[in-house]
Amino acid sequence: MSYDFDLFVIGGGSGGIATARRAAEYGAKVGLAENNRLGGTCVNVGCIPKKLMVYTSHFPAQFQESQGYGWSSVKSTLDWSKMITAVNQETQRLNGIYQRMLDNSNVELYRDYGKLLDPHTIEVGNTKVTADKILIAVGGHPVRPNIPGIENTIISDDMFTLAEQPKRLVIWGGGYIGVEFACIYARFGFRCYSNYSSR
Numbered sequence: 091m092s093y094d095f096d097l098f099v100i101g102g103g104s105g106g107i108a109t110a111r112r113a114a115e116y117g118a119k120v121g122l123a124e125n126n127r128l129g130g131t132c133v134n135v136g137c138i139p140k141k142l143m144v145y146t147s148h149f150p151a152q153f154q155e156s157q158g159y160g161w162s163s164v165k166s167t168l169d170w171s172k173m174i175t176a177v178n179q180e181t182q183r184l185n186g187i188y189q190r191m192l193d194n195s196n197v198e199l200y201r202d203y204g205k206l207l208d209p210h211t212i213e214v215g216n217t218k219v220t221a222d223k224i225l226i227a228v229g230g231h232p233v234r235p236n237i238p239g240i241e242n243t244i245i246s247d248d249m250f251t252l253a254e255q256p257k258r259l260v261i262w263g264g265g266y267i268g269v270e271f272a273c274i275y276a277r278f279g280f281r282c283y284s285n286y287s288s289r
């Protein structure tokens with residue numbers, strides 16, 4: 091039985107891109123579907139922009155610390171929108187790098203939603219393609235519970251595009267994402283409350 095691809099990957103995040111590139115480097119004919127920005131959660135709304143915010147949040151303590159080594163005091167305030175712009179410029183730069191990496195590996199990229207039709211067929215936009223092996227690497231996303239007032243909340247994805255600096259913030263969830271955002275915002279000097287239930 092011949093297929094369009096040896097491997098077809100649904101999802102262009104860390105897992106999907108690494109698998110697609112590696113398989114192509116070994117000589118497999120590989121296709122990949124991504125309906126959003128290349129790089130997935132880590133590059134666009136996860137590790138990378140979060141680490142840039144962690145980096146930004148360290149400066150006030152460093153200004154303070156430097157005085158112990160003879161530097162005069164620094165009075166500096168955060169330009170929120172400049173920080174958000176800088177963070178997003180970097181993620182856009184990385185989107186381009188991921189695109190080039192896929193091109194250089196000869197992975198055929200479909201900029202569309204992939205839907206599994208049967209064990210060897212995927213619908214990508216208006217096209218149907220077949221593959222010997224199909225990898226589902228669609229990641230996950232935050233879930234908003236259906237509770238009163240939920241329309242007033244944001245999810246972690248929104249943290250990287252907030253137009254205005256929040257004055258106060260309550261973080262619901264004490265996993266690593268919640269804890270890291272709590273530390274970032276506390277270092278920015280905002281009032282930050284964290285809520286979690288011990289299990």
Ligand SMILES: Cc1cc2nc3c(=O)[nH]c(=O)nc-3n(C[C@H](O)[C@H](O)[C@H](O)COP(=O)(O)OP(=O)(O)OC[C@H]3O[C@@H](n4cnc5c(N)ncnc54)[C@H](O)[C@@H]3O)c2cc1C
Pocket residue numbers: 100101102103104105106123124125126127128129130131132133135136137138140202203204205227228229230246267
């Ligand atoms: C705020 C935050 C901070 C994080 N910080 C860290 C960190 O510091 N260190 C660390 O190791 N991890 C961190 N993570 C976790 C890390 O981002 C994820 O573990 C990783 O991105 C998962 O990769 P993935 O390829 O499985 O999925 P994803 O990166 O989510 O990629 C899935 C991709 O599939 C696409 N997709 C979904 N459905 C379809 C479809 N039907 N057709 C086509 N495309 C589809 C999505 O658009 C997405 O691009 C963080 C996560 C978050 C949210």
